[in-house]
Amino acid sequence: MSTFLGLPAPPGAPPTAPPGVGHLRGDRPFPEAAADALADPQLRHNLGRATRTIRGKRNAVVAELPDWAELRAAGAAIKDDVLAHLDTYLLQLEEKVTSAGGVVHWARDAAEANAIVLELVLAAGATEVVKVKSMATQETGLNEALAAGGVSAWETDLAELIVQLGDDAPSHILVPAIHRNRAEIREIFLRAMGGVGRAADPGLTDDPAALAEAARLHLRQKFLDAEVAISGANFAIAETGTLGVVESEGNGRMCLTLPRVLITVMGLEKVVPTWQDLEVFLQLLPRSSTGERMNPYTSTWTGVHPGDGPQEFHLVLLDNGRTAVLADPQGRSALRCIRCSACLNVCPVYERAGGHAYGSVYPGPIGAVLSPQLTGVAENPSLPFASSLCGACYDVCPVAIDIPSMLVHLRERVVEDKRAHSRIPTSEQALMSAAKWTMLRPGRWAAALRAGRAGRVLGRRRDRIGALPPPLSAWTSTRDLPRPPEQTFRDWWVSSNGGHAEDGGT
Amino acid sequence: MRVALFVTCLVDGVVPDVAKATVRLLRRLGVDVEVPLAQTCCGQMHINTGYAGQALPLVQQHADAFRGFDAVVTPSGSCAGSVRHQHPALAARSGQAGLQRQVEDLASRTYELSEFLVDVLGVTDVGAYYPHKVTFHPTCHSLRVLRVGDRPLRLLRAVQGLELVELPDAEVCCGFGGTFAVKNPDVSAAMLSDKLRHVLSTDAEICSAGDSSCLLHIGGGLSRTRAGVRTVHLAEILASEPVPA
Ligand code: SF4
Numbered sequence: 001m002s003t004f005l006g007l008p009a010p011p012g013a014p015p016t017a018p019p020g021v022g023h024l025r026g027d028r029p030f031p032e033a034a035a036d037a038l039a040d041p042q043l044r045h046n047l048g049r050a051t052r053t054i055r056g057k058r059n060a061v062v063a064e065l066p067d068w069a070e071l072r073a074a075g076a077a078i079k080d081d082v083l084a085h086l087d088t089y090l091l092q093l094e095e096k097v098t099s100a101g102g103v104v105h106w107a108r109d110a111a112e113a114n115a116i117v118l119e120l121v122l123a124a125g126a127t128e129v130v131k132v133k134s135m136a137t138q139e140t141g142l143n144e145a146l147a148a149g150g151v152s153a154w155e156t157d158l159a160e161l162i163v164q165l166g167d168d169a170p171s172h173i174l175v176p177a178i179h180r181n182r183a184e185i186r187e188i189f190l191r192a193m194g195g196v197g198r199a200a201d202p203g204l205t206d207d208p209a210a211l212a213e214a215a216r217l218h219l220r221q222k223f224l225d226a227e228v229a230i231s232g233a234n235f236a237i238a239e240t241g242t243l244g245v246v247e248s249e250g251n252g253r254m255c256l257t258l259p260r261v262l263i264t265v266m267g268l269e270k271v272v273p274t275w276q277d278l279e280v281f282l283q284l285l286p287r288s289s290t291g292e293r294m295n296p297y298t299s300t301w302t303g304v305h306p307g308d309g310p311q312e313f314h315l316v317l318l319d320n321g322r323t324a325v326l327a328d329p330q331g332r333s334a335l336r337c338i339r340c341s342a343c344l345n346v347c348p349v350y351e352r353a354g355g356h357a358y359g360s361v362y363p364g365p366i367g368a369v370l371s372p373q374l375t376g377v378a379e380n381p382s383l384p385f386a387s388s389l390c391g392a393c394y395d396v397c398p399v400a401i402d403i404p405s406m407l408v409h410l411r412e413r414v415v416e417d418k419r420a421h422s423r424i425p426t427s428e429q430a431l432m433s434a435a436k437w438t439m440l441r442p443g444r445w446a447a448a449l450r451a452g453r454a455g456r457v458l459g460r461r462r463d464r465i466g467a468l469p470p471p472l473s474a475w476t477s478t479r480d481l482p483r484p485p486e487q488t489f490r491d492w493w494v495s496s497n498g499g500h501a502e503d504g505g506t
Numbered sequence: 507m508r509v510a511l512f513v514t515c516l517v518d519g520v521v522p523d524v525a526k527a528t529v530r531l532l533r534r535l536g537v538d539v540e541v542p543l544a545q546t547c548c549g550q551m552h553i554n555t556g557y558a559g560q561a562l563p564l565v566q567q568h569a570d571a572f573r574g575f576d577a578v579v580t581p582s583g584s585c586a587g588s589v590r591h592q593h594p595a596l597a598a599r600s601g602q603a604g605l606q607r608q609v610e611d612l613a614s615r616t617y618e619l620s621e622f623l624v625d626v627l628g629v630t631d632v633g634a635y636y637p638h639k640v641t642f643h644p645t646c647h648s649l650r651v652l653r654v655g656d657r658p659l660r661l662l663r664a665v666q667g668l669e670l671v672e673l674p675d676a677e678v679c680c681g682f683g684g685t686f687a688v689k690n691p692d693v694s695a696a697m698l699s700d701k702l703r704h705v706l707s708t709d710a711e712i713c714s715a716g717d718s719s720c721l722l723h724i725g726g727g728l729s730r731t732r733a734g735v736r737t738v739h740l741a742e743i744l745a746s747e748p749v750p751a
Contacts, residue, residue, distance in 0.1 A: 389646070
């Protein structure tokens with residue numbers, strides 16, 4: 001009866017993202033890691049303010065489009081078509097990129113992707129590279145892999161730069177330094193810039209314009225010196241072999257045009273069939289992510305052009321568990337995600353727990369889905385439970401990913417996985433079985449409810465219960481519980497003849 | 507029209523007054539509501555905790571218990587949401603075509619209380635009298651799974667003597683989330699404390715909602731902090747009448 005759900009992966013199933021490389025797993029369960037952030041008032045304040053502002057902007061620019069629902073449906077449909085014919089579109093993309101003078105590399109996992117990139121960088125004779133924000137290379141842990149190979153990688157997005165100089169981890173897809181305020185940023189700049197390049201002016205203030213100027217001067221030197229740039233991609237257009245990056249600061253354009261060699265690492269689900277499809281996403285993405293009608297810089301490039309821009313272009317297509325996600329019919333729509341981060345900004349759990357608690361480069365609601373999908377649920381078993389299933393994420397997702405239903409689906413896989421790996425039932429399993437057994441027979445159920453009233457002794461002196469033993473102490477640590485009633489509803493219904501005995505038979 | 511009350515396991519065992527109020531209210535509006543005693547629980551806790559396999563027989567039992575009724579009404583947005591959305595999905599995955607038909611049919615006849623009053627009975631003024639200052643938490647599943655919209659607010663605005671005050675950030679989750687409150691107690695408590703802050707900022711005497719589960723969570727927090735604000739289910743407010751002279 002219960003075996004039709006969440007069967008363990010059959011032999012020969014596509015591999016998940018391997019352990020030991022990249023950033024998809026935390027070292028602590030979510031509830032434990034979240035407790036840190038909850039105890040940090042500055043972080044709570046920053047997160048609350050930042051997410052509230054972005055939410056407001058997003059809502060305003062989405063509300064002004066009368067056809068948002070249609071756009072959203074179109075975005076979901078295009079992505080579903082891509083996922084259904086991924087093999088076709090990827091081969092088409094490879095052919096077009098190659099014929100435009102680029103080189104396509106296929107990376108099965110993070111380790112392969114990192115090795116390919118390191119080899120390309122070393123072949124170009126470089127020991128420094130500049131990077132434009134890329135989730136895929138954070139996922140693979142590329143910077144660490146490059147460092148191990150003697151190559152320094154410099155992040156050039158303002159927020160990523162802050163994170164990198166602060167020796168920190170990003171906490172938001174779109175606003176990686178959302179957990180830092182400007183006083184902290186000033187300190188980081190003063191302390192760290194000089195050691196790795198052009199130093200900040202010692203008289204630097206925490207005025208946002210001054211901070212941006214310090215970053216600009218520091219980065220400009222990096223762009224001019226770099227031989228190799230590494231980017232991610234928001235999309236790739238199969239029909240022409242064109243790559244695209246959507247950004248706000250212009251550092252992407254510098255990376256994509258100045259260095260001699262350009263290496264782009266992209267998750268293989270980012271391909272779209274045609275330029276026409278792009279129209280949909282260029283409306284959905286900026287409105288959902290930064291709350292702008294249009295993002296400041298949209299760069300597209302196709303292969304190489306003699307005497308203009310990079311003279312060498314490499315595209316690394318990353319799997320790292322994506323094929324395994326695709327193989328799960330109930331989970332595959334997570335690959336529609338365009339990384340807009342709207343779901344993070346509305347998530348009440350993310351707003352309080354912060355990005356680091358998720359232990360992965362993908363935080364928030366989509367991270368709670370995607371990280372365990374990519375690694376396999378056994379390695380991220382607490383993430384699918386890091387949600388109250390309030391549904392706010394589904395409402396704002398521009399490609400209509402039903403995140404709550406997917407979380408529930410992954411919870412089933414976690415439960416199945418635990419059951420498959422231990423013959424002794426957990427206390428939760430025992431509790432659930434007992435509850436089912438009781439609830440399947442109204443007679444047993446009525447008796448159990450009556451027995452539950454024995455709990456009345458707990459609250460004898462007041463009408464509230466203030467402390468219960470574990471695991472229910474997790475409830476009573478912050479909330480009271482009402483004392484059980486004198487009579488259950490069903491007993492009242494029967495004894496009072498449907499209430500008619502009480503009110504004299506209406 | 508044969509109407510059944512889907513009591514829900516929580517209301518049955520913990521807050522029976524909510525079901526009694528629902529019965530009183532419906533009778534006052536001329537609906538002779540029945541209570542099939544074969545009902546127990548819709549299985550939502552099992553489903554949301556990852557035990558869909560265990561929930562399937564409960565889904566079957568729920569569908570059997572409410573066979574033959576024209577409408578099923580429940581004072582819980584979350585349980586109505588489970589019956590309308592999770593049951594059909596689960597039945598479809600089970601591959602049992604008969605169950606799927608039965609469950610889809612029941613889903614189309616299942617209503618949360620405010621939906622039943624406004625859409626089926628066509629009333630917003632239910633003749634209630636409740637001279638208190640009230641704020642309303644709309645609850646996530648009523649809002650985003652059932653899309654009840656402003657139906658509860660329309661019902662409350664029509665209640666004589668009631669002063670309705672708007673709850674800031676009303677649409678944000680209170681942090682209950684079923685087993686979430688136990689599995690992630692710290693985050694749940696942080697969400698609750700923000701909700702309590704907003705409730706207190708309204709200066710209301712009563713915080714109401716259409717879900718007893720969220721109300722137990724919010725009420726538990728209010729009681730712990732001795733906030734002096736009570737939680738009262740929507741059904742109990744709508745069932746209140748002026749004391750006869
Ligand atoms: S899941 Fe949806 S809302 Fe969240 S980042 Fe992806 S596209 Fe955006």
